[in-house]
Amino acid sequence: MPRYDFKPVESRWQQYWDENQTFRTEDAVSEKKKLYVLDMFPYPSGSGLHVGHPEGYTATDIVCRYSRMNGLNVLHPMGWDAFGLPAEEHAVKTGTHPRETTNQNIATFKRQLKMLGFSYDWERELATTDPDYYRWTQWIFLQIFDTWYDSEYEWTGPDGVKRTGKGRPISELPIPSEVKSSGTEAVRRYQDKHRLAYVSDAPVNWCPGLGTVLANEEIIDGKSERGGHPVVRMPLKQWMLRITAYGDRLANELDPLTWSEAIKLMQRNWIGRSVGAEVDFKIVGDSASGGASAFRDQAQAVTLNAENAHGGLTPNRSPFPKEPAADTIRVYTTRPDTLFGVTYMVLAPEHPLVDKITTPEQKAAVDEYRTKASLKSDLDRTDLAKDKTGVFTGGYAINPVNGEKVPVWIADYVLISYGTGAIMAVPGHDERDYEFAKTFGIPIICVVQSEACLTRSREVAKESQADSDGTLCDSAPSRETNPLEQELPFTEAGTAVNSGKYDGLPTADFKAQITKDLEAAGLGKEAVNYRLRDWLFSRQRYWGEPFPIWHELDVDGNPTGLMRADTAESLPVLHPHMEDFKPTGTPEPMLAKATPEWLFKTDTDGVKLKRETNSMPQWAGSCWYYLRFCDNKNSTNFIDPAKEKYWLPVDLYIGGAEHAVLHLLYSRFWHKVLFDRGHVSTPEPFQKLVNQGMILGEPDENGKAEKMSKSRGNVINPDEVVKDYGADSLRLYEMFMGPLEQTKPWQMSGVEGVYRFLGRVWRMIVDERAETVKLADAVVDAAPSDEQLRVLHKTIKAVTDDIDRLSFNTAISRMMEFSNFMSSQEARPKLVLSQFVQLLSPFAPHIAEELWNVLGHPNTLAYEPWPTYDPALLVEDSVEVPVQFNGKLRSKIVVPANSDAAALEAAARADEQVQKNLEGKTVVKVVAVPGRMVNFVVK
RNA sequence: GCCGGAGUGGCGGAAUGGCAGACGCGCUGGAUUCAAAAUCCAGUUAGAGUAACAUCUAGUGCGGGUUCGACCCCCGCCUCCGGUACCA
Incomplete structure (x- = not known):
């Protein structure tokens, strides 16, 4: 056979795998351990496969092919996340039914994936748009x-x-x-x-x-x-x-x-779970305010309780109500310890109490602000408008811990959708409240002192014995005039000041104590909130x-x-x-x-x-596809329970980091509902997750690489690469570029490099000058030399370990080293070459099958046992060991591999270079690590 | 701002406490060839040094530290990338 010609080789083996159903997976093979390796299935877009897709797909394919050779029963399916807007937008423009567009795109994607020789079990293919599939999506709903x-x-x-x-x-x-x-x-x-x-x-x-x-x-x-x-x-x-x-x-x-x-x-x-407290602030009635004064008693009761906080509490009121009373503003705070620092409150503009609390004088201003806020998009409310805005409602509420009257404002920096939609504002200890208070001239009180500030105040108190009332920070003095002043806002934990009987408590203790006290008084309660909606x-x-x-x-x-x-x-x-x-x-x-x-x-x-005329979002179909792959043709159940128990969880899931939050969170949520309802047996769907890094476009002349995009015109089409270099080269290059999880630029010259490597491997085995398939003359049936055997076994070990670590780039380096060595050998034993071809096969399966065949093996190597290495063969007789002086390399010595520290030192001292370096020096210490190095510490 | 991750030759990267730069690209020189392509061989961090070797010095973003020894561990910065953004 002539030179390495990937075209016939790749089409031959793809056809062979298809015809022989080489990668068809049996369910529940009891004598084999299972392995479920899953790719994030693609959205079949009209533009076809992107070189980013085969990165993760090649990685999983390597793991699958390797695992099959290690005797595992491997599930490796592929399907299509096929609902979505683009097909519908295309329908709007052209009138083509989305299903038709979708099917065309799927056909393209499938052709491209098949062209890359991935070992999917295509019998398990599914699309979220199949009625047989979304029937069960609806069922799960x-x-x-x-x-x-x-x-x-x-x-x-x-x-x-x-x-x-x-x-x-x-x-x-x-x-x-x-x-x-x-x-x-x-x-x-x-x-x-x-x-x-x-x-x-x-x-x-x-x-x-x-x-x-x-x-x-x-x-x-x-x-x-x-x-x-x-x-x-x-x-x-x-x-x-x-x-x-x-x-x-x-x-x-x-x-x-x-x-x-x-x-x-x-x-x-x-998810943003936070633990804090809900606290009720009673609205001050407009006139006689009987309610408020009654409340004042209650508030004092809390303060009183606090006094004997360490001596046991007597709950004196009804428990904290489930829903706040009509005249009560309920706030959520993660810092109940700062209650004494509250100088105003804020309701979200949409808060239902706004109408109730707003005074007639303020009504116009409040209404105007609410209207403006309602018209604002999220963009206006967050990104652009960093400056705090708000309006005073004219109303007041009572701070339950000290009975103080607190003005109530509305402001759009408080969101109706989080917590209770109302906050107690503590400008001394919250950035946002601080900005707001500064803007509107609201007082700022310091109720938490930092450790540093506390230490300073103690020192000063000792020195002068003058200022000792504990009020160490106020709203505006400069550091020069007041060395005790603390920079506000101080948002970290510290020690309580200006907080009545709680003074001196560390933040954490204060929080626990006041939460307990509030609860006892029926004024508050520990509460948990989520950023997640x-x-x-x-x-x-x-x-x-x-x-x-x-x-x-x-x-x-x-x-x-x-x-x-x-x-x-x-x-x-x-x-x-x-x-x-x-x-x-x-x-x-x-x-x-x-x-x-x-x-x-x-x-x-x-x-x-x-x-119902709404439809489900695209996430729905991708929430559970990993389940259906186990049993995609089941018409009576979304998955057969026995198959679910056998295959789940997914052992390895590889995909882009862009799905780190949404898809994975949604999927896990559905899985947990199914788990609770007894439909699946594992609490989590994906045991191991790896995110492949993004592939950037070819770097420009300044060495800068950018994201691939049509508008930049730097998109690499896998079809072109396969046409020029073949699928094996594309796969190999995608893995050789760098660590799987890293972002890295595409370089066509790198594809050329791995292509040349495959050519060298080819010539190492095949006589490329011959007209027909013929082994190279150097390929012999003889026993390998000790060195050849050692290099082979080192390569087996390295490649095996590297695949286990998903470190494919280094695995390929090791195979390159092997071929560099073996190509220079005049006699290349068949046995050694055969085992090497097996190592190569998960990475470049087509050429590997072909060479396996040329080496005289009639069947596919897909299920040939993975080569094992003999540790005894890895040991070299002698090793070269560096000799350092004060940690600097000065010489190298060759010693028997099993030399102990003493022998190592002796051998080092015998070295000419070492002796030269020892002249006129005093040896303080010698560090000798057997097999690694010798270090003389000298003066 | 906050939270992650990363900074190593001309380039992609290797080495997770012990010979920095494996492997590949590129480049230089050589072999082969009528010539080229392809292939093969050698060299390739920088600087000093030598006729040539030898040898020396510096070097893994910057500044400190720990250690016999640091790309690797610790502290403080800088830059880039990703995530997130009034979540009380």
Whole structure:
């Protein structure tokens, strides 16, 4: 055979693998250990595969091929995340049905992936747009709809772990007697309010450009993540998923997972759990304020309690109410220890108490501010408008710890959607409150002292014995005039001052104590909040999963607010036929334009029903695809329980870091609901996660590499690379570029490099001058030399260890070293070459199969046992060891490999160079590490 | 701002306490060739030094520290990349 010609080789073996179903995976092979290796499945875009895709895909393919050779039963599937806007936007422009576009794109992607020789079991292929698939997406939605979260429930899962909190069937939701007595409709409404999937009327992010609402997570800097269209807030009835119920578990159950700490941290930050306290501030009545003075007594009672805080408390009032009373502002704070530093309060502009508290004099100003705030987009409210704005309402509330009257403002730096939508402002110890107070001239009180400040004050007190009242910081003095002054705001933990009986308490103790005291007095309570919001789950587009939900209509055809779910048997809910895919231009969903046959029906009991016309977001399909791969053809169940138990969890999941938060969080949430409802047996879907780094475009003349993008014109097309260098070279280069997880620039010259390497490997084995397939003359059937054997075994060890560490770039280096060595050998034993070809096969499977064949093995090497190394063969007789003087290299000596420290030192002292360096010096110490080095410490 | 990650030759990178720069690219020289491509061989951190070797000095973003010994560990900065942004 002539020179290395990848074209026939690659097509031959791809055909062979196809025809022989080489990578078809059997379920539940008991005698084999399982390994589930998953790629993040792609969105099949119209522009085809990007060189970023094969990076992760090659990495998993290497692991899979390697693991099969190690006797594991490997599940390695591929599918398509195929719902989404681009196909629909294309339909708007051309009238082509999104399904048609989607199928074309899938065909392109599949051809490109097959061309790269990945060892997927294509029998398991799926697309989220298949009715057979989204039937079960809808089914899972119904499970979520049928579930409420019992946060008190204690139970032990099939994994043997004890948990508090469980998603339970809605039928098990306890119904309060007053609800029950109001009739079945009231019960249904009560249940609907507690479901994990519920309809909410809260303001949402409507994106006119995309014609849909978006989740908070899909908005970046106030614009849509996709397309960068502006987003406005408006109230719309939308489906929400109660992911916040799982906040604790989503954060805590990250711990045992083999994910990078960075990604775990990102998820924890996204969930943003914080522990603090809710505290009630009573609104001051306008005139006689009997309520307020009564409250003053109560407040004093708290202070009193605090006095004997360490001597046991007597709860003296009713417990902290579940809902705040009508004349009460409830705030959430993580720093209840700063209650004595409160100088004003802020309500979010949307807060329901604003109308109540605003005085007639302030009404005009407040109304104006609220209107302005409501018109502001998120962009205006966050990024641009860093300057604090707000308006005084004219109203006051009473600080429960000291009975002081506190002015109440409204300001848009307080968000209605977080905590209670109201805050107590402590400008001395909060950056935002500080800025606000500075802007509006509100007093600033210091109630927490830093350690440094405290020490300083003690010293000064000792020296002068003058100033000792503890009031060490005020709002404005300069450091020069007052050495005790503390720079404000001081937001860290410290020691309490100006806090009555709590003075001197460290922040942590103070927090615990005051929370207890407030609770005892019925004025507050420990509370947990999440940055995470419930997941906005509906979109207004055509090309997404329809909801399996009906709305009841009254006799006039108006929705009653009551809902009915489709039965599991009636799924899937298919898309209606539509010709016109133009957006409605309003928040009215596309599906509302469907035919009446699709939209309406009358149920068996005569109730008229209208279909839900929202559709699910693209995330829905990707939330559970890893489950379906285990059993993609099951028509009676979303997954066979036995197969689920065998294959899950995913052992290795590789994909881009752009999904670090959203996809992974959503997926984990669904998985946990399914876990609670007994449909899956593991609490987490993905045991090990690795994020591949981004591949940048070719560096410019200044050596700067940028993100690949059409607009920059630096996109590398995998088709072109395969055409010029072959699939094996592309795979090898993608792995050789650098560490998998690192961002790195593409360099075509690097592809050339690995291509040349494959050519050298080819010539090492095949006689390229011969007309037919013929081994090179140097390839012999003889036994290897000791050196050849040692190099082979070193390579086996290195490549094996490197694959285990996913360190593919170094594995390839080691194979290059091997071929550099072996190519120069005049006699190359077949046995050694065969084992090397096996090492190469996970990386460059086509050429490896071909060479394996040429070396005389008739069958595929896909299941040949992975070579093992003999540690005894790795040991060299002698080693070269560096000799240092004061840590600096001065000489090298060759010693027997097993020399001990004494022998090492003796050999070093015998060395000519060493003796020269020893002249006139005093040896203080000698450090000799056998096999590593010798160091003379001299003076 | 906050939270992560990373800074090593001309370039991608290797070495996680013990010979800095493996492997590859590029470059230089040589072999082969009528010539080229391809291939093979040698060299390639910088500076000093030598006829040539030898040898010496400096060197892993910057400044300190720990250690017999630091790219590696610790402290303080700088730069770049990613995430996040009024979350009380």
